[in-house]
Amino acid sequence: MPGRQRPGRPSGSRRAWGWHPLTADWAERVVEATPVRPGDLVLDLGAGTGALTAPLTRLGAEVLAVELHPGRAARLAERFGGEVRVLAVDLRELRWPRRPFRVVASPPYQLSTELVRGLLGTDRLLSADLVLQRGAVRRLSDGGVRARHARRYRLSEGGRLPRSAFRPPPQVDSSVLRVRRR
Numbered sequence: 743m744p745g746r747q748r749p750g751r752p753s754g755s756r757r758a759w760g761w762h763p764l765t766a767d768w769a770e771r772v773v774e775a776t777p778v779r780p781g782d783l784v785l786d787l788g789a790g791t792g793a794l795t796a797p798l799t800r801l802g803a804e805v806l807a808v809e810l811h812p813g814r815a816a817r818l819a820e821r822f823g824g825e826v827r828v829l830a831v832d833l834r835e836l837r838w839p840r841r842p843f844r845v846v847a848s849p850p851y852q853l854s855t856e857l858v859r860g861l862l863g864t865d866r867l868l869s870a871d872l873v874l875q876r877g878a879v880r881r882l883s884d885g886g887v888r889a890r891h892a893r894r895y896r897l898s899e900g901g902r903l904p905r906s907a908f909r910p911p912p913q914v915d916s917s918v919l920r921v922r923r924r
């Protein structure tokens with residue numbers, strides 16, 4: 743999403759940083775339901791401490807983990823060593839890769855619409871599987887965003903996740919927004 747003004751940085755609270763990590767089991771299930779294959783370039787946006795990064799690397803994907811929180815970015819680098827490229831930047835300021843890529847992410851819910859709009863604006867996106875608030879998934883896969891990009895991308899609701907799929911559990915229901923290139 744190049745050319746944007748520098749967005750505000752979250753304050754210190756758990757809520758501001760959207761800290762609801764997936765359990766390892768659920769992260770595995772989310773990744774299993776994606777079209778990711780060994781060698782694919784995959785962006786994990788808002789990677790936390792690597793719940794999704796771990797099964798993606800086991801699958802043999804080339805993962806770029808983006809995490810703005812300095813402590814979590816450091817934990818990612820420590821956990822995955824040279825195996826994963828970690829970028830401690832705001833995902834809203836990210837320049838999309840020049841080659842075809844996929845996204846598998848459980849990003850902060852408050853950035854859902856902005857993130858999806860940015861992703862649909864590139865022609866290199868092959869697929870995205872985004873764990874989002876269920877209301878946002880329904881709105882995005884039903885409404886104007888879908889209509890505007892319908893020629894290039896198919897948007898639909900994938901599996902639902904129980905609140906217990908996250909520690910701590912969020913106050914809202916979640917599901918996967920699936921974006922597939924036509």
Ligand SMILES: C[S@@+](CC[C@H](N)C(=O)[O-])C[C@H]1O[C@@H](n2cnc3c(N)ncnc32)[C@H](O)[C@@H]1O
Nearest residue numbers: 762763764788789790793810811832833848850
């Ligand atoms: C819902 S948590 C999910 C973490 C991880 N994906 C998981 O499933 O365990 C969202 C993550 O996004 C990070 N985050 C919040 N705002 C961000 C931003 N603007 N750019 C990049 N990461 C951000 C938070 O620090 C947090 O780790």
